[in-house]
Amino acid sequence: xxxxxGYTFESVLSELFTDFNSHMLKRIFYPTVLILxxxxxxxxxxxIEDFATSRANAAGVFLFPxxxxxxxxxxxxxxxxxxxxxxxxxxxxxPEPVADPPKEEKVRSLRTLRSKDLETLLRAExxxxxxxxxxxxxxxxxxxxxxxxxxxxxxxxxxxGRHMMYAASLPKIAVLAxxxxxxxxxxxxxxxxxxxxMRLMIAKSNNAATTRMIDRVGFSAIERTMTDPNLKLYDxxxxxxxxxxxxxxAGGKRNPDxxxxxxxxxxxxxxxxxxxxxxxxxxxxxxxxxxxxxxxxDPELHHKFVNVLDRVAPQAKVYRKSGSWKxxxxxxxxxxxxxxxxxxxxxxxxxxxxxxxxxxxxVLDNLLTED
Numbered sequence: 001x002x003x004x005x006g007y008t009f010e011s012v013l014s015e016l017f018t019d020f021n022s023h024m025l026k027r028i029f030y031p032t033v034l035i036l037x038x039x040x041x042x043x044x045x046x047x048i049e050d051f052a053t054s055r056a057n058a059a060g061v062f063l064f065p066x067x068x069x070x071x072x073x074x075x076x077x078x079x080x081x082x083x084x085x086x087x088x089x090x091x092x093x094x095p096e097p098v099a100d101p102p103k104e105e106k107v108r109s110l111r112t113l114r115s116k117d118l119e120t121l122l123r124a125e126x127x128x129x130x131x132x133x134x135x136x137x138x139x140x141x142x143x144x145x146x147x148x149x150x151x152x153x154x155x156x157x158x159x160x161g162r163h164m165m166y167a168a169s170l171p172k173i174a175v176l177a178x179x180x181x182x183x184x185x186x187x188x189x190x191x192x193x194x195x196x197x198m199r200l201m202i203a204k205s206n207n208a209a210t211t212r213m214i215d216r217v218g219f220s221a222i223e224r225t226m227t228d229p230n231l232k233l234y235d236x237x238x239x240x241x242x243x244x245x246x247x248x249x250a251g252g253k254r255n256p257d258x259x260x261x262x263x264x265x266x267x268x269x270x271x272x273x274x275x276x277x278x279x280x281x282x283x284x285x286x287x288x289x290x291x292x293x294x295x296x297x298d299p300e301l302h303h304k305f306v307n308v309l310d311r312v313a314p315q316a317k318v319y320r321k322s323g324s325w326k327x328x329x330x331x332x333x334x335x336x337x338x339x340x341x342x343x344x345x346x347x348x349x350x351x352x353x354x355x356x357x358x359x360x361x362x363v364l365d366n367l368l369t370e371d
Contacts, residue, residue, distance in 0.1 A: 107280040110146065110156050110273050111238075118147060119157035125363050126159060132356070139163050140349035143360070144268035146276055147368055148341040154276075158268050162239030164259065165347045167266035168323030169205045170330040173274060174233070174242040176202060176295060178217050178225040180288035188216060202295040202321060207248035214247050219255040225284070231277070233270050241270030264323075266330065271345045275319070275334045279343070293319055296334075304331040304354060305344065308361035316340050329353025331361075342368045 122145060127133050135141035142160035176198060182188035194216070200209035214222070222244050226234040234241040236259055245255035246263035257265050274283065278296075281289040296319040299306055304322050316337025323330040332345035344364045346357050 107277065107282050108154070110154075110276045111269075113146075113154045113156045115147075115155035115157055118145070118155045119159075121367060122157045123159060125367055132360075135348065135350060135356075136160060140165075141356075142268040142347040143364075144272040144343075144345045145364055145368060146272050146343035148276075148279065148343070149368075151341075156272065156276075158272070161269035161272075162267050164240040164257070164262065164265050164267045165330075165349060166262055166325070166328045167264055167271075167330040167347055168325040168328050169207075169210075169248070169264070170271065170321050170323035170332060170347075171242050171244050171264045171266050172201050172205065172210050172248075172323075173271075173296075173321050173332075174222055174226055174244045175210060175213050175217065176292055177231075177233075177274070177284055177288075178222040179213055180284050180292060181225040181228075182217050182221055184285060184288060187221070198295050203298070203300045205301065205321075205323065211247045211249045211252075214244065219245060219253070223255070231283070233274055235270075238269065239267050240265060241267050242274065266347060268345050268347055271332050271347075272343055275332060275343045275345075278319070279334055279336075296320060304329070304357040305333045305346075305361040307358050308365060309333065309335060312362070312365055313337055313340055324354065327351050327353065329357055331357050335365075339369055340365075344368070 122143065126136060126141075126143065132141060136159055139160055142158070142163050142165060144158035144161050145156070147155040179188060179194070179198060183190050188194070194213070197209040197212050200206040201213055223234070225231065226242050232238075232241075234243050234257070240257055240259045243257040243262060243265040245257055246252065248264075254263060256263055277283040278289055278292060283289045283292065297317060299318065299320040299322075301322060302310055306318060306320055306322075309316060309318055313335065316335050318337075319334040321332055327349055329348045329350070330346065332343070334343050335341070344361070346360055348356050350356060
């Protein structure tokens with residue numbers, strides 16, 4: 001109606017100020033306009049101060065009196081306003097647990113390296129001799145070989161590999177490992193007397209020196225090392241393995257193995273595993289492996305496998321332990337030298353066992369070195 005009769009906004013204000021107290025109008029009118037302006041501006045999410053300034057400058061005196069400055073307009077961020085009035089609990093999600101990077105496997109389990117092709121060749125060679133074939137069938141002959149010519153493709157094969165047999169002096173290697181384990185644990189001091197006895201025990205298979213070492217280390221410590229989860233050189237799940245449960249003397253306490261009640265036992269598989277770990281310095285520890293090699297190298301008894309190696313590989317480095325008692329004969333060698341890098345072991349229960357192992361040494365060396 002006002003605009004239809006030609007009135008302007010300014011004339012209306014003039015009339016209002018004439019009829020009402022101008023001071024009261026300013027106190028009511030301008031705050032009302034200011035509040036309406038704030039409400040309209042509060043919906044602007046970004047650049048609010050620049051937006052308010054530009055809108056205010058455009059409106060000029062139409063909305064605000066000359067004493068009002070648009071820069072006095074402060075609009076709080078909605079989040080900050082909420083935080084000022086209401087306590088906010090900020091939940092910080094815990095980071096996902098990060099697994100330790102997998103440790104690089106230093107040496108693969110020998111059991112995973114079983115080669116069917118190599119085992120076929122091994123069985124074929126052993127079956128050529130009727131007497132050997134009979135010993136294998138009656139489980140009185142066990143053989144194991146590890147071909148490490150190509151260290152990136154190690155191959156393992158055996159016959160009766162998990163059949164535990166009495167092994168005479170060969171299990172003295174278990175005493176050697178347990179002694180070094182005890183030294184690392186601080187349970188045994190590595191004196192000159194002890195190092196001398198360990199050399200006699202291995203190189204010459206001296207029973208008196210071995211018995212002294214057993215008495216120093218103890219049956220429980222020998223068992224502890226052989227059944228250590230990181231070694232498992234005696235494991236009922238795989239037919240047992242290396243075991244020493246009697247002094248190499250006439251008397252004394254016995255601690256027979258839990259499966260067969262043997263005093264000095266071994267399986268071809270576990271003997272191969274022992275020397276395989278030794279070859280990669282993984283037997284007990286790197287340092288202990290190096291020490292044990294010094295006792296096992298350059299054997300002083302030149303029979304069985306060593307008799308053959310003296311002829312076919314005189315320059316090879318040979319780590320060895322053997323054993324004989326009555327009809328039981330055992331031998332193991334780790335051979336490293338010109339064109340050779342292998343392990344071979346044999347457990348025989350036959351009066352002719354020494355000569356059988358000697359002949360077997362030639363057969364296995366040919367098998368492992370042929371192109």
